[in-house]
Amino acid sequence: MGLEEKNFIEINPKRCKGCAACIVACPHGCIEIGSEINQMGYQFARFAVRKCIACGLCFYTCPEFGAITVYKKPRKGA
Amino acid sequence: MHTIKHQKARSLYPTFERKAPGADVSHYCPGCGHGTVHNLIAEAIDDLGIQDRTIFCSPVGCSVFAYYYFDVGNIQCAHGRAPAVASAIRRTNEEAIVISYQGDGDLAGIGMSQIVHAANRGENITVFFINNAIYGMTGGQMAPTTILGQKTVTTPEGRNAANEGFPIGMAEIISSLQAPVFIERVSLANAAKVMKARMAIRKALRNQVDKKGFSFVEILSPCPVNWKMTAVEARRWLENNLEPVFPVGNLRDLPKGPFDRVDKKKVARISNKKILEILGVGEEEVHAGTVQLQEEQNIKIAGFGGQGVLSTGILLANCAIAEGLKTTWLPSYGAEMRGGTANASINISHTTIGSPIVSFPNVLMVMNLPSLDAFEDTVRPGGAIYVNSSLAPRKVRREDVAAYHIPVSDMANNLGAIQSASVILLTVYALVSGAITIETLQKVIPLSIKRKNLVDLNMRAIEAGIAWYGENC
Ligand SMILES: Cc1ncc(C[n+]2csc(CCOP(=O)(O)OP(=O)(O)O)c2C)c(N)n1
Ligand code: SF4
Ligand code: SF4
Numbered sequence: 270m271g272l273e274e275k276n277f278i279e280i281n282p283k284r285c286k287g288c289a290a291c292i293v294a295c296p297h298g299c300i301e302i303g304s305e306i307n308q309m310g311y312q313f314a315r316f317a318v319r320k321c322i323a324c325g326l327c328f329y330t331c332p333e334f335g336a337i338t339v340y341k342k343p344r345k346g347a
Numbered sequence: 348m349h350t351i352k353h354q355k356a357r358s359l360y361p362t363f364e365r366k367a368p369g370a371d372v373s374h375y376c377p378g379c380g381h382g383t384v385h386n387l388i389a390e391a392i393d394d395l396g397i398q399d400r401t402i403f404c405s406p407v408g409c410s411v412f413a414y415y416y417f418d419v420g421n422i423q424c425a426h427g428r429a430p431a432v433a434s435a436i437r438r439t440n441e442e443a444i445v446i447s448y449q450g451d452g453d454l455a456g457i458g459m460s461q462i463v464h465a466a467n468r469g470e471n472i473t474v475f476f477i478n479n480a481i482y483g484m485t486g487g488q489m490a491p492t493t494i495l496g497q498k499t500v501t502t503p504e505g506r507n508a509a510n511e512g513f514p515i516g517m518a519e520i521i522s523s524l525q526a527p528v529f530i531e532r533v534s535l536a537n538a539a540k541v542m543k544a545r546m547a548i549r550k551a552l553r554n555q556v557d558k559k560g561f562s563f564v565e566i567l568s569p570c571p572v573n574w575k576m577t578a579v580e581a582r583r584w585l586e587n588n589l590e591p592v593f594p595v596g597n598l599r600d601l602p603k604g605p606f607d608r609v610d611k612k613k614v615a616r617i618s619n620k621k622i623l624e625i626l627g628v629g630e631e632e633v634h635a636g637t638v639q640l641q642e643e644q645n646i647k648i649a650g651f652g653g654q655g656v657l658s659t660g661i662l663l664a665n666c667a668i669a670e671g672l673k674t675t676w677l678p679s680y681g682a683e684m685r686g687g688t689a690n691a692s693i694n695i696s697h698t699t700i701g702s703p704i705v706s707f708p709n710v711l712m713v714m715n716l717p718s719l720d721a722f723e724d725t726v727r728p729g730g731a732i733y734v735n736s737s738l739a740p741r742k743v744r745r746e747d748v749a750a751y752h753i754p755v756s757d758m759a760n761n762l763g764a765i766q767s768a769s770v771i772l773l774t775v776y777a778l779v780s781g782a783i784t785i786e787t788l789q790k791v792i793p794l795s796i797k798r799k800n801l802v803d804l805n806m807r808a809i810e811a812g813i814a815w816y817g818e819n820c
């Protein structure tokens with residue numbers, strides 16, 4: 270299954286500081302810290318496991334501005 | 348097509364150009380609670396549709412730079428004074444949505460009295476109090492909210508009540524007051540609690556939109572760097588250690604405030620006439636309203652304390668009021684009221700005066716030499732300097748100003764009224780500038796001076812000033 274049928278989040282590598290607060294916040298273990306380092310020197314988080322329910326808990330917990338965007342999948346038949 | 352369910356609030360700038368380098372990220376440490384609260388506030392501002400009328404009063408502390416992020420009106424306040432600034436905005440701009448955003452050092456330390464009095468007045472403002480139990484910006488000193496046993500730079504062995512007192516529960520202090528309508532303490536310890544914080548923040552802002560009154564949200568917030576923990580550990584520590592000392596929950600949620608500030612009829616107002624009476628101007632007795640100023644008068648009167656500099660300034664301002672003009676009077680004096688130096692700034696204008704401060708006067712009246720030395724160079728070209736030549740023996744050096752050297756101390760001494768020397772100077776100024784009339788001066792003096800013999804002396808001083816003007820100008 271591709272992302273087009275599932276909820277997902279986007280983490281902007283430029284805006285993430287790799288604090289991992291979102292990882293703890295996610296009830297479905299969707300987020301992990303990646304191995305890459307961004308321009309600011311932070312090992313940023315990434316969306317890894319596609320069980321996202323678009324609840325927004327990661328979004329509301331994140332202390333950065335616009336680091337996380339949450340996308341909801343299309344409704345059936347839409 | 349996927350739809351965006353959650354994204355950065357519009358009330359935050361797309362990128363943070365004032366913060367360079369790194370205009371995509373905040374200046375906060377990784378995992379700091381300030382950013383989370385900013386996001387929640389910004390979302391509430393978006394959803395309430397109040398971005399174009401919100402004024403964000405930021406504190407001194409790590410959030411001093413909130414104006415890098417919030418695309419609203421911003422004021423950065425002196426340490427602890429955000430509630431006073433917010434109150435002033437509230438009283439002068441009914442439509443503004445005013446936020447006072449403060450840390451614990453700011454609100455519960457240096458600003459303790461400001462917050463208590465703003466809350467006690469029930470100002471219709473919203474206060475977000477970020478309690479991270481430490482002074483973040485300055486590197487982790489003890490805050491009033493530091494818990495017992497907590498190690499900080501200034502409590503290396505842990506806070507000890509016998510030495511540093513107990514942690515202060517601000518939400519509880521605020522709830523001991525009658526006026527606030529909404530008081531809640533929330534926590535950022537985990538996602539569910541962040542969602543509760545979100546609701547409290549929205550409520551506290553909606554209350555203000557509904558003109559309900561003072562709303563206060565205390566937010567227990569992680570400071571991973573100064574707590575010397577990771578962001579994740581800090582959230583756990585917060586839950587296990589701060590929450591037992593500062594229990595989360597709602598302390599008050601009233602349907603409306605105890606008084607309705609919005610309805611002006613219910614607030615007793617003092618009439619203009621009464622104000623003039625208190626000031627000793629007596630509008631009805633004098634009001635002339637005939638003066639046409641050539642230009643706005645920005646006046647500095649300076650001399651020794653005790654030379655009547657400040658009271659002469661008041662007299663001048665009262666005369667201006669009596670003429671129907673706008674005026675301000677601002678005193679400035681050293682610690683020594685007598686013998687030290689003093690000066691007063693007076694503005695006189697036909698239109699509303701923006702600031703009472705006079706840094707570059709177009710009129711300078713000096714009663715002694717130190718004042719002439721101090722202020723001569725500040726006078727604007729084309730201005731005028733009136734000098735008490737009895738005590739300032741040198742001439743005005745500037746050639747681009749008009750100068751009047753009048754031996755007013757000697758003249759006043761001859762009248763047997765040394766205290767009225769500055770009134771002679773004022774009389775000459777009145778005649779030269781036409782900013783106030785002699786008639787008004789003569790009418791106002793008895794209203795502000797109660798002792799009959801002093802009134803007579805001042806009247807003679809005015810005559811002396813008129814005589815000098817007649818001979819010299
Ligand atoms: C008048 C004045 N006194 C002291 C300071 C130094 N100072 C800067 S920030 C701060 C405390 C900040 O702590 P807090 O309010 O808890 O905010 P945080 O940084 O933790 O968010 C102090 C004492 C100052 N800037 N101005
Ligand atoms: S909470 Fe935000 S800043 Fe922290 S790791 Fe997750 S996305 Fe990055
Ligand atoms: S929206 Fe909810 S489920 Fe999806 S990643 Fe964020 S926290 Fe996890």
Ligand code: SF4
Nearest residue numbers: 375376379409483570
């Ligand atoms: S010092 Fe503490 S309060 Fe300040 S930015 Fe860092 S984590 Fe936040």
